[in-house]
Amino acid sequence: MIGKKPGKVLLIPIVVVLLQLLPLNTAQAVPSFARQTGMPCNQCHTIFPELTPFGRIFKLGGYVLSKSGKQYEFPPPLAGMVQASYTGSKGLTSGVAPFDSTNRATDRMNLPQQLSLFYGGRIYDKIGAFVQGTYDGVSNKIFLDIADIRYSNNTIVWDKNLIYGLTLNNSPTAQDVWNTTPVWGFPFASSGVASTPAAGTIIDGALGQQVGGIGAYVFWNNLIYLEGTVYRTARDGITKPLGAGTTTEQVVDGAAPYWRLALEQRWKNHFFTIGTYGMQANIFPSGNRSGPTDRFTDIAFDAQYQYMGTMEPEHMQEHMHMDGEPMSKGGKHIITAHATWIHEDQDWKASFPLGNTANSSDFLNTFRMNLNYYYRSHLGDIGGSIAYFSTTGKTDNLLYSPDSVGGSRTGSPNSNGFILEADYLPWEKTKISLQYTLYNKFNGAHSNYDGFGRNASDNNTLYALVWLMF
Amino acid sequence: MKCNTWEIRKGKEEYLMKRVFWCAVVVMFLGAAPLLSESVEGDEYGKGETLYKNKCQFCHGMRGDGKGPAAEPLLGHPVDFTNSKFWQDDVQKKIEDTIKKGKEMMPAFDLTPDDIKAIIGYMSHTYKKAVQSSNQGRDEK
Numbered sequence: 176m177i178g179k180k181p182g183k184v185l186l187i188p189i190v191v192v193l194l195q196l197l198p199l200n201t202a203q204a205v206p207s208f209a210r211q212t213g214m215p216c217n218q219c220h221t222i223f224p225e226l227t228p229f230g231r232i233f234k235l236g237g238y239v240l241s242k243s244g245k246q247y248e249f250p251p252p253l254a255g256m257v258q259a260s261y262t263g264s265k266g267l268t269s270g271v272a273p274f275d276s277t278n279r280a281t282d283r284m285n286l287p288q289q290l291s292l293f294y295g296g297r298i299y300d301k302i303g304a305f306v307q308g309t310y311d312g313v314s315n316k317i318f319l320d321i322a323d324i325r326y327s328n329n330t331i332v333w334d335k336n337l338i339y340g341l342t343l344n345n346s347p348t349a350q351d352v353w354n355t356t357p358v359w360g361f362p363f364a365s366s367g368v369a370s371t372p373a374a375g376t377i378i379d380g381a382l383g384q385q386v387g388g389i390g391a392y393v394f395w396n397n398l399i400y401l402e403g404t405v406y407r408t409a410r411d412g413i414t415k416p417l418g419a420g421t422t423t424e425q426v427v428d429g430a431a432p433y434w435r436l437a438l439e440q441r442w443k444n445h446f447f448t449i450g451t452y453g454m455q456a457n458i459f460p461s462g463n464r465s466g467p468t469d470r471f472t473d474i475a476f477d478a479q480y481q482y483m484g485t486m487e488p489e490h491m492q493e494h495m496h497m498d499g500e501p502m503s504k505g506g507k508h509i510i511t512a513h514a515t516w517i518h519e520d521q522d523w524k525a526s527f528p529l530g531n532t533a534n535s536s537d538f539l540n541t542f543r544m545n546l547n548y549y550y551r552s553h554l555g556d557i558g559g560s561i562a563y564f565s566t567t568g569k570t571d572n573l574l575y576s577p578d579s580v581g582g583s584r585t586g587s588p589n590s591n592g593f594i595l596e597a598d599y600l601p602w603e604k605t606k607i608s609l610q611y612t613l614y615n616k617f618n619g620a621h622s623n624y625d626g627f628g629r630n631a632s633d634n635n636t637l638y639a640l641v642w643l644m645f
Numbered sequence: 646m647k648c649n650t651w652e653i654r655k656g657k658e659e660y661l662m663k664r665v666f667w668c669a670v671v672v673m674f675l676g677a678a679p680l681l682s683e684s685v686e687g688d689e690y691g692k693g694e695t696l697y698k699n700k701c702q703f704c705h706g707m708r709g710d711g712k713g714p715a716a717e718p719l720l721g722h723p724v725d726f727t728n729s730k731f732w733q734d735d736v737q738k739k740i741e742d743t744i745k746k747g748k749e750m751m752p753a754f755d756l757t758p759d760d761i762k763a764i765i766g767y768m769s770h771t772y773k774k775a776v777q778s779s780n781q782g783r784d785e786k
Contacts, residue, residue: 213747213753218750229719229720231718232714232718233715236714241700242700242752242754244700244755244757329702329714330707331708336706336707336713336714397714397718412659429659430661441717
């Protein structure tokens, strides 16, 4: 009984937020953060969704920076998103999802791939939110996507600025402001139907929308960021609304602590960041809701470099008021580089006795790095990215068993490859991307990796995306 | 009725988690409470202070020195209200115009004339006076 009451209480503000979503005014059909602040999109984004240094501060500030003199936003800060995509890869079918009910999960065309409605901005005074409700064209389902509700304030400590706040969110790293961590890391969009490697760490998206957590953070002197968040399952109880529409496959037992430490240093228009993050979670084996659990311990390190370009004095005026809107003071040439390494220890205290794994313990190492270059031209923003990814780990013939397309002949979780991407933004709220993913190794082998004759290169994927924000 | 150790442990963790969650929610709203009371504070200075904290402080800083938390990431130099040069000329009109129309990286704000007057009042009382007394102290030395 005790557990049910708080759940209902928590539901009330969520229902209020959802009711506020109803009167969508198309005349205000601009991304809500830009509308709220009166700033252009590229003040916070290099190319969305990657954040600029100011975008990071805006997010840490609780999404509440506003040009309005009121304590709240009216009309409510709403925005929309449409993603339509084409995927080319061996084994996909020629239908159009979501209209093709028989082969939706393998359809090359996804129209839409995703359709989202955001509440993005201030709720009241120092409380703001980024809440995304999504219709997924491939699964043909509506669900609560990323949700991050914050309270934030700032003061001076030891003669320097201190931003402090609380975050309530539903995906570990959704609250993070550097684009090195899993939820907001590169690639910023990918195919919903292409085959992907079987192995992944818990912190790398496996708990997305399946947990709810509340945490506290501080950012002192634009230098040191420290955060601690505690998650619990969104299958039931007080955090259940945060997993609305998502089937909780990974049921966390009790509390799962998450930590984050990052150091950022600026030198002129260059921003350097190094950090560490991680979490520990006890998770029931698939299908179980009680009894012993498996323990996952993730420890990660990350680094980011961001060059915001330099603006020549003679170009300042020209760039300040293009189309009547002030533009970012960043230059025309922007470079960002990200790297992260995640190590996961897997203690199969429950799955091994059940015969689900061949080893009593395993491990995974995931490494990703990418380099992005963006050019702000008069014809729109142009960008290009190159990325390398790798997952290695202990061979486990039961965990990674032979199966057509998604299995492993060798029992090894090892995969690696490259991603090449080109982006063009003819307008700041429209992004056209062409992405090619090239696998060198997939689920443990270069050739016949699944034991059914499929090669790693058969999963190479061409992905074309049109991404509209409004 | 017997409970096994796993059930007892799970029950305790659930109870602890709920307490932590609700404590955090309470802290979140208690943190906002003083701000609510500030917003209804009647006097002009209080109104100006609240508006400055909510609209200006993020870039211009708590001390008005142009070194707020967002100043450095903006790659610009928000105006320093503690510099005596700022308070020369027709400063009232300058501030009013900048708030209404925006300037360089600063967007235009949708504030009422009364709000703008309150902000100018707070800035004058806080930063202009500080500049003046600092100059006075220097002259006396």
